[in-house]
Amino acid sequence: MTDCETPQAPRLLDGIRVLSFCHYLQGPAAAQYLADMGADVIKVEPKNGAFERHWSGANTYVDDVSAFFVSANRNKRSVALDLKHKDTRRVLDRLVASADVIIENYRPGVMERLGLGYEAVKAIRPDIIYASATGFGADGPLRDKPGQDLLVQARSGLMASTGSTPTVTGCAAVDQHGAALLAMGISAACFAKLSTGKGTRIEGSLFNAGIDMQMEALTLYYTGERSRERFARDPHLGTWFHEAPYGVYQLSDAFIVISLNPVAKIAEALDSDRLRGMASLDAYAERDRIAAALSEVLAPLDFATVAARFDPLAIWYEKVNDYDDLRVDPQAIYNGIFTTIPVAGGEATIVNHPLKYDGAVPSVRRLPPKIGEHGQEILAELGFSPEEIDRLFSDGALALSNPS
Incomplete structure (x- = not known):
C-alpha cells in the first residue's frame, strides 16, 4: 500500500472548537481525545505554561520538554494569556464567542473568579457546552479538598479491593478513566446540540470516575451484603469476588495470569492429582486452598511447558508482560498503539488514540505545542489586527513562543 492509499481516520468532530482550561492529566487527556477526533482544541494556559x-x-x-506534557497534549493549539490582566478580557470574550465547548479542571470556584464560570460564559455563548472536572464534585462536603489520582x-475503595493489602495501581488509572468519561459526555452533548441547538452543562469528578471503574465489584459487594473481611484472600488471587484460579502465579522463568477456568480442566492440563x-x-468458597495448591504445582514449571499444556485445552491464561515486553508485543505493533514523534532535540514515544475509525487510527496532526505557539494565528482568526496583537504582547497580556 502506498502512502496515498493509507486509510485516514475521519475527523468526526471537525468544525467543533474547544477551549481547554486544563492542567495535570484528567482535563488535558480529555481534550486530547477530542482533538484526536478532529476538534480544534485551543489550550488556554498561563503565560508560564500549564x-x-x-x-x-x-x-x-x-x-x-516534559514527557508528561507530551503524553496528553498533541493535536492542540496553544494561546498563553495572563488571565488576570486588564486587557485579556477582550481576548477571552472573543474566544468564548467562537467556541462550541469549554472544558476546565480547576478547583471549584476558580473559573468564576476569573469571570469564566458557566453563567458568565453562557451570557456570551448561550448554546455553549461547558464541561467541568473536579476532584470530588462541584459541591458537597469534599468540594474544596484536593483531588488527585492517588x-x-x-x-x-479501589486500593482496598485491589490487593490482599491496599495496593496502588501502576498508573494514573482514575485520571485516565475520568478523562475518557468527560470526552464521552462532551461528544454526546455535541451530538445532542445538532438536533436541539442547545448546549449542556457537564460535571465530572475523579471521585465518581474512581467509583465508576468498580461498577461490577461494587454492585456485587453491596447487593450481596458483603463485609470488608471478604477482601482478605490468598495473595495469588486477583480480586475478592472471582473464584479460583483467577489470579497471578509465578513460574520458574516468568509470571502468568490464569482467568476463569474449571479446576478440573487445569488439573487435566497439568496432570495433577492434587488439583484433581x-x-x-x-x-469460590475454597478459593484460597485452590490458589495455594495451584501455585505450588506451577512453581517448578517454565512458561513454554505451561503454554504447551494449556493451549490444547483452550485454557485462558497470559504471560505477564513488563513495559519492555509490551513495546515489542506483536499485537501492540499491529494495532499501531505506539508512535514516535519528534520533540525538541530528540523524540518521544507516545500512546496513540485508542480507537480506530473506518479502519484508521487518528493521526498526530500537530505536535504538542510550545507555550503560546499559536497565539498570533488564533488572535488573528478572532479579528485582532497585527498592531493589537503586538500591543497585547508588549503590555504583558499575551505570551508568544515566536513573536514577530
Whole structure:
C-alpha cells in the first residue's frame, strides 16, 4: 500500500472548537481525545505554561520538554494569556464567542473568579457546552479538598479491593478513566446540540470516575451484603469476588495470569492429582486452598511447558508482560498503539488514540505545542489586527513562543 492509499481516520468532530482550561492529566487527556477526533482544541494556559509542562514522572524530559506534557497534549493549539490582566478580557470574550465547548479542571470556584464560570460564559455563548472536572464534585462536603489520582484511589475503595493489602495501581488509572468519561459526555452533548441547538452543562469528578471503574465489584459487594473481611484472600488471587484460579502465579522463568477456568480442566492440563482432588470443591468458597495448591504445582514449571499444556485445552491464561515486553508485543505493533514523534532535540514515544475509525487510527496532526505557539494565528482568526496583537504582547497580556 502506498502512502496515498493509507486509510485516514475521519475527523468526526471537525468544525467543533474547544477551549481547554486544563492542567495535570484528567482535563488535558480529555481534550486530547477530542482533538484526536478532529476538534480544534485551543489550550488556554498561563503565560508560564500549564502545570504539566513543568513536572514529569521519573524526571523524564526531552531536552527541557516534559514527557508528561507530551503524553496528553498533541493535536492542540496553544494561546498563553495572563488571565488576570486588564486587557485579556477582550481576548477571552472573543474566544468564548467562537467556541462550541469549554472544558476546565480547576478547583471549584476558580473559573468564576476569573469571570469564566458557566453563567458568565453562557451570557456570551448561550448554546455553549461547558464541561467541568473536579476532584470530588462541584459541591458537597469534599468540594474544596484536593483531588488527585492517588487520593481518589484510596477514598473510592479501589486500593482496598485491589490487593490482599491496599495496593496502588501502576498508573494514573482514575485520571485516565475520568478523562475518557468527560470526552464521552462532551461528544454526546455535541451530538445532542445538532438536533436541539442547545448546549449542556457537564460535571465530572475523579471521585465518581474512581467509583465508576468498580461498577461490577461494587454492585456485587453491596447487593450481596458483603463485609470488608471478604477482601482478605490468598495473595495469588486477583480480586475478592472471582473464584479460583483467577489470579497471578509465578513460574520458574516468568509470571502468568490464569482467568476463569474449571479446576478440573487445569488439573487435566497439568496432570495433577492434587488439583484433581479439588475439582469438586466450590471454587469460590475454597478459593484460597485452590490458589495455594495451584501455585505450588506451577512453581517448578517454565512458561513454554505451561503454554504447551494449556493451549490444547483452550485454557485462558497470559504471560505477564513488563513495559519492555509490551513495546515489542506483536499485537501492540499491529494495532499501531505506539508512535514516535519528534520533540525538541530528540523524540518521544507516545500512546496513540485508542480507537480506530473506518479502519484508521487518528493521526498526530500537530505536535504538542510550545507555550503560546499559536497565539498570533488564533488572535488573528478572532479579528485582532497585527498592531493589537503586538500591543497585547508588549503590555504583558499575551505570551508568544515566536513573536514577530
